[in-house]
Amino acid sequence: MSNEENNKEIKELLQQALTPLKDTELRRDLWPQMLRKLDEQPSRVPWFDWALAGILGATLFLFPGAIPALLYHL
Amino acid sequence: MELLERFAAGDLEAFEALFRAHQKEVYAWIVRIVRDRGIAEDLTVETFWRIYKSRSRFHPDGNFRAWARRIATNAALDHLRAARRETELPEDLASAATADPAVGRETRERIKQAFFQLPAKYRLVATLALIEAEPYEKIAEAAGISAALVKVRVFRAVRILRKKLNSLSAEVGAK
Numbered sequence: 001m002s003n004e005e006n007n008k009e010i011k012e013l014l015q016q017a018l019t020p021l022k023d024t025e026l027r028r029d030l031w032p033q034m035l036r037k038l039d040e041q042p043s044r045v046p047w048f049d050w051a052l053a054g055i056l057g058a059t060l061f062l063f064p065g066a067i068p069a070l071l072y073h074l
Numbered sequence: 075m076e077l078l079e080r081f082a083a084g085d086l087e088a089f090e091a092l093f094r095a096h097q098k099e100v101y102a103w104i105v106r107i108v109r110d111r112g113i114a115e116d117l118t119v120e121t122f123w124r125i126y127k128s129r130s131r132f133h134p135d136g137n138f139r140a141w142a143r144r145i146a147t148n149a150a151l152d153h154l155r156a157a158r159r160e161t162e163l164p165e166d167l168a169s170a171a172t173a174d175p176a177v178g179r180e181t182r183e184r185i186k187q188a189f190f191q192l193p194a195k196y197r198l199v200a201t202l203a204l205i206e207a208e209p210y211e212k213i214a215e216a217a218g219i220s221a222a223l224v225k226v227r228v229f230r231a232v233r234i235l236r237k238k239l240n241s242l243s244a245e246v247g248a249k
Contacts, residue, residue: 010236010239014205018185018186
């Protein structure tokens with residue numbers, strides 16, 4: 001049997017074992033589920049914001065003299 | 075302001091309007107890939123969650139339907155990857171109800187077993203191209219790859235299935 005014929009046979013076997021879905025109709029409105037998911041998600045702070053805060057904290061700890069300068073520029 | 079512009083700007087009402095307009099289509103696409111209603115519903119919500127999160131990257135002049143389908147395909151692919159790690163054979167939505175009596179039960183089980191063991195990226199294209207008979211171009215657009223690559227993946231999926239079936243037949247024959 002050639003490769004082409006063999007592949008055709010596999011395709012036919014697959015289509016017989018797993019037939020195309022005829023009923024793909026959505027049976028309920030998913031918006032309430034979507035709203036729950038939107039409500040569940042906490043507002044996450046991006047990692048780079050934490051990194052910046054860490055760098056700033058470390059700088060102020062190591063160089064306390066920079067605090068007045070920082071306050072002046074705020 | 076247009077609906078898509080309002081959505082891109084973060085308007086929740088615009089997002090709801092888009093959700094209601096496209097949820098059926100997104101679900102229908104996903105359920106044909108994952109072949110399970112409950113999972114398809116969850117993945118539809120997951121798809122719109124990803125859409126909502128990346129709304130600022132959406133260009134209002136773009137094709138929302140194509141963008142949504144691409145995100146839905148990625149969500150379904152992520153599910154197939156995770157599901158492949160599970161050992162239990164899933165119950166297929168269509169085969170349980172409409173199995174062809176001309177094909178032996180054992181053969182059907184063997185091909186299903188081999189099919190569910192396919193790597194996710196091959197199973198995705200094999201489902202859409204071989205079972206659902208979707209055109210290669212449509213699959214390519216949804217998966218974000220070229221039509222030529224879809225063809226290659228279908229060919230490889232068939233080759234893997236052939237090998238697996240042969241080895242399963244040999245195991246059955248040896249018993």
